[in-house]
Amino acid sequence: MDAYKSSVDFAEATAFLSHACYEQDKMALRATLKNKSILSGLLSRLSSCSSHGRVCVSPVLVAQRRNNSTSPKLKVDFNQSTGVAVMHMQNPPVNSLSLGFLTEFCIAVEKLEMDKSCRGLILTSSQPKVFSAGLDIMDMYGKKLEQYEEFWRAVQEMWLKLYSSNMVTIAAINGSSPAGGCLMSLSCDYRIMADNPRYSIGFNETQFGIVVPVWCKEAMTTIVGHRNTELTLELGLLYNPSDALKIGLVDQLVPEDQVLATATKTMTKWLAIPDHARRITKSMMRKPTIDKIMSIREADMQQYISFISKDSTQKMLGTYLEMLKKKRG
């Protein structure tokens, strides 16, 4: 009975969350979840629900530094006739992966995943010159421990959702994509990048004193191999598109104005493969990594909180943030 009730609550909550997000009715969502004890019960149920590597969403909602508006951070164009959704990231100025963005992202992917008519997802950016600047450093700087936890859970969730998606996922990388932006594209099945030497992609974390989580290392290794991963992560390397192509960090380069069209064409090819065979194969390839990560998820959380809240880490992040801001002034 309890298990049944849980699943009913979960289904209702998920449906409500998805609906609320898509109707931009987040005020209603916040009001409904105002009671913290209800929220935390819901959170633990949602985040513990997992099947076949598909992980359910954690509905974390917080007003963000420059995201305290209710304007959506994603625009999803779903074409019923092709079964393909194009998700445009629109979180100005640089599509940083803030808690608010990640929350919206997870809900949107979950909603598409539940819609059996949606078979393919193209991820791209509405911001000029930037695909995504990676994790929002403001969410990792000067916050309370509970906030670090909430943020990291959303980061883990984003990765799991994308990496374990049943849909064909293609990253149409129409701008720079450092760190978390690179991770996001690496979680997709295929990466097409704009051939513009001013853009970069890779993992620069060590350059400003932080370390990628172990699951990021694992996922990257499966794509570019141990040696390229080692060099990239230790030295904090960002690559121009042609070097990224050489090491296999992206699959294809195309002129900037053809990124989305090429992604759409490529999607048609992928969707010509019988879904069940492709899905089972994708699961066969990715499930070992997903299972491994799921088994260390809580340890990863503790490691993150302890690392990010260290004075020395905070100092380095502060210096890096100042440097980013000075760049403009």
Ligand SMILES: CC/C=C\C/C=C\CCCC/C=C/C(=O)SCCNC(=O)CCNC(=O)[C@H](O)C(C)(C)COP(=O)(O)OP(=O)(O)OC[C@H]1O[C@@H](n2cnc3c(N)ncnc32)[C@H](O)[C@@H]1OP(=O)(O)O
């Ligand atoms: C033991 C280990 C255990 C656990 C792990 C521990 C830690 C885990 C960390 C996880 C890994 C972290 C991953 C990350 O993603 S960290 C983020 C890394 N990202 C970057 O370094 C990119 C920084 N940004 C840039 O390089 C440029 O902004 C970019 C994307 C090339 C675009 O350039 P441009 O168009 O010129 O834009 P500006 O640089 O002028 O930036 C405009 C504006 O945005 C602010 N900003 C940029 N990036 C971020 C960001 N990631 N987060 C927050 N804010 C960002 C920038 O400061 C400017 O702000 P302003 O106020 O001046 O407008």
